[in-house]
Structure formats: C-alpha cells, structure tokens
Amino acid sequence: MATSKTVQWNGKEVPVYEMQTINFSALLSQEPAELEKLVRCCQDEGYFYLDLNTVDGRRFIDDHQETLKLMHHFFDAPLEVKNEYGLISPHLGYEPVGSRNGVLENTRDGYEMVKVSRDEIQRDSPHIPRNIKNSSDIKILENAIAGNNIMSKAILSALSTGLGLTGATRFENLHRNTRPSTSTLAMMHYIPSDPVTDHNVGHQKHTDISSLTVLFTEQWGLQIRPPGTKQFGFVEPKKGTAIINVGDSLRFASEHVFQSCIHRVVPFDCTEHRYSVAYFLRAEDDTMFTDSEGRYVTSRQWHDEKFMAFLASPMDQAAAPSSLLLGGMKEDETDVYGTLKLPKMEPVAVNDIKKTAVEVH
Ligand SMILES: O=C(O)CCC(=O)C(=O)O
Numbered sequence: 154m155a156t157s158k159t160v161q162w163n164g165k166e167v168p169v170y171e172m173q174t175i176n177f178s179a180l181l182s183q184e185p186a187e188l189e190k191l192v193r194c195c196q197d198e199g200y201f202y203l204d205l206n207t208v209d210g211r212r213f214i215d216d217h218q219e220t221l222k223l224m225h226h227f228f229d230a231p232l233e234v235k236n237e238y239g240l241i242s243p244h245l246g247y248e249p250v251g252s253r254n255g256v257l258e259n260t261r262d263g264y265e266m267v268k269v270s271r272d273e274i275q276r277d278s279p280h281i282p283r284n285i286k287n288s289s290d291i292k293i294l295e296n297a298i299a300g301n302n303i304m305s306k307a308i309l310s311a312l313s314t315g316l317g318l319t320g321a322t323r324f325e326n327l328h329r330n331t332r333p334s335t336s337t338l339a340m341m342h343y344i345p346s347d348p349v350t351d352h353n354v355g356h357q358k359h360t361d362i363s364s365l366t367v368l369f370t371e372q373w374g375l376q377i378r379p380p381g382t383k384q385f386g387f388v389e390p391k392k393g394t395a396i397i398n399v400g401d402s403l404r405f406a407s408e409h410v411f412q413s414c415i416h417r418v419v420p421f422d423c424t425e426h427r428y429s430v431a432y433f434l435r436a437e438d439d440t441m442f443t444d445s446e447g448r449y450v451t452s453r454q455w456h457d458e459k460f461m462a463f464l465a466s467p468m469d470q471a472a473a474p475s476s477l478l479l480g481g482m483k484e485d486e487t488d489v490y491g492t493l494k495l496p497k498m499e500p501v502a503v504n505d506i507k508k509t510a511v512e513v514h
C-alpha cells in the first residue's frame with residue numbers, strides 16, 4: 154500500500170487507506186485516461202471514489218440527501234411497524250438489529266436494514282413499508298434506485314470499453330435492465346454501540362455478492378482490507394463522492410482478475426447513530442460464472458447461498474468455506490485488529506478525526 158494517513162482508533166494508530174478518485178463526467182464520455190485508471194483500480198484494489206461533483210453527478214448527491222430523510226422517517230418508527238414489513242426475500246424487506254453475526258467474536262451485528270429492490274419498485278403496486286409508501290416517498294426510492302443504476306452501468310460500460318470487450322461479451326450484457334435480478338437498494342442504520350459492553354457491534358467482514366456496490370456514507374466506520382495488506386484500515390468519507398467497490402460477481406465475470414473488496418464496519422464513535430446506503434448492482438439471475446470454488450453457478454445461486462451464509466450461526470459460518478464469505482479473496486495474515494476482545498475504546502468525535510490524522514511514510 155502506498156503512503157497512507159492514520160487515525161487513532163481503539164487506542165492505536167490505524168491506517169486510513171488512500172483510494173483513487175474516478176471522475177463521473179469523464180467516465181460518461183469514456184475518456185481513455187480515465188478508463189485506464191478505472192481498469193487499474195479494479196485490477197489492483199477493487200475500490201475507488203466516484204467524484205460526483207459536476208453537473209452530471211450532483212443530482213445523485215441531492216437524491217442521497219432525500220433518501221437520508223426517508224431513512225430517518227422509516228427507522229424512527231416502532232419496531233412492530235418495521236417487523237410488519239419483515240424480510241420478504243434476501244433482497245427485499247427489513248432485518249432488525251442482530252440478524253447477522255457482528256464484527257467481533259461473540260457479538261451480533263449492530264445495524265438494522267431495509268432493502269427495496271429494483272425489480273420491486275418497477276411493479277404496478279410495489280410492496281413498500283407502509284410508513285414510506287406515499288407517492289413522494291416512492292419517487293425518492295425510484296430516484297435513488299435509478300440514479301445508482303445509472304452510475305453503476307456507466308462504470309460497467311467504461312470497464313468493458315477499457316478492457317476492449319465487444320458485443321455480447323461486454324459486462325452490460327450480463328446486467329440488462331429488462332431482465333430479473335436481485336439488484337437492490339439497502340438502507341442501513343447502525344445503532345450507537347460500545348464494543349466492550351454491547352453485544353451488537355458493527356457489520357461482519359465480507360465481500361459483496363454484487364457486481365458493483367455504490368455506497369453513500371457521510372460517517373466514519375467503513376474499513377477495507379486492500380489486497381496484500383496485513384490489517385484493516387478506514388475509508389475516509391469524502392463529500393460529493395460515492396464509494397464504489399467491486400463485488401464477487403464482477404470478479405467472477407472478469408475471470409477473477411478484478412479484486413472483490415474485503416470490508417467491514419466498526420463503531421468509530423460509539424455514541425453515534427450511523428446511516429449508510431448501498432446499491433448492489435447484480436447480474437441477471439440466470440447469468441452463469443465460475444465461482445471461487447471452481448463451480449459453474451448462476452448469479453442467483455451464488456446470491457442465495459452467500460446470503461444464507463451471512464445469516465448463519467457463528468458455528469455454521471465457521472464451517473462454511475471462507476471463499477464463500479470472501480468471494481475467493483485471500484487474506485495475508487491474521488489481522489491483530491480484526492480479532493476479538495477490544496480494550497475499552499474512547500469515543501472520538503468526527504470533528505476530531507482530521508486533527509488526529511497524521512501522515513506516515
Ligand atoms: O455501511 C457500510 O458502510 C457498508 C455496508 C456493507 O458493507 C454492506 O451492506 O454490504
């Protein structure tokens with residue numbers, strides 16, 4: 154890894170990993186230098202910032218602000234209302250806090266999540282939670298899903314061109330808008346959580362099931378483990394950008410040349426509520442690829458199996474091949490910060506982060 158900043162977390166200096174920035178407007182016009190940089194990011198790292206701070210991208214930043222308001226409204230409702238919606242299928246519905254394993258051993262996760270899928274929002278009367286179902290709410294969800302789809306398709310198309318793919322071999326041809334897929338908008342609320350005293354902590358280590366993930370978050374907490382590094386480090390939220398990562402399906406579709414990004418979420422400031430929105434662009438359900446086990450499977454089968462592994466008990470999860478949760482990505486060595494019992498951690502205010510960040514060489 155190149156020179157990186159560090160930040161104080163859990164009494165230690167933890168890296169803040171640098172990520173390349175790709176300009177959305179330059180991608181749209183498929184500028185050769187930008188395409189080259191994009192392909193390199195996906196091959197070497199599997200993640201980058203997408204700079205939306207131009208006339209083409211600012212609408213997506215505005216959409217995200219609208220989505221955040223809608224999320225507050227949804228998550229503020231009593232648990233009964235949210236559970237009434239329930240988990241309808243892996244890519245549609247509500248999961249309360251603690252549905253999955255947490256980021257630390259012997260913890261459950263520290264977030265609740267509601268997912269609305271791209272296929273569902275297009276139905277005549279989509280199944281949406283009843284407290285975010287009026288026509289302006291539906292418009293907000295529609296804008297978020299359409300916007301994220303446009304961003305991720307622009308990236309796919311740029312990647313295809315950058316790799317010299319033509320006709321049916323282009324990645325877009327595995328992600329046609331008119332075909333069924335599990336592509337979905339996941340809205341997450343992390344509750345305040347102290348890793349020492351609480352039993353619901355963060356979001357377990359994983360790679361995404363998606364082809365590409367478009368993530369909006371204004372708050373710290375996301376950590377990545379870049380290929381070849383020995384520890385997790387933070388991703389700095391940057392105004393006007395989305396964080397993009399390659400998921401398993403695009404790694405498989407690229408014949409395992411692209412990196413699927415290993416990541417997790419930890420409580421950075423344990424007094425803070427954290428909100429994030431991830432759009433998972435997924436391949437058409439019946440797309441075939443060779444997975445990390447060397448099996449020839451459909452996109453849907455990979456999705457459903459990995460989703461079950463996410464929900465499995467710690468024991469069952471430990472028994473599953475690690476290539477399932479990590480999409481065949483290899484970890485270098487056991488990460489000292491990745492393991493268990495954290496000593497008491499002092500909350501750090503978000504405003505203090507910039508002050509404590511230092512350059513290391
Ligand atoms: O909340 C975040 O920042 C990341 C969430 C995530 O990794 C996921 O939903 O797959």
Ligand SMILES: [Fe+2]
Nearest residue numbers: 359360361416
């Ligand atoms: Fe993820």
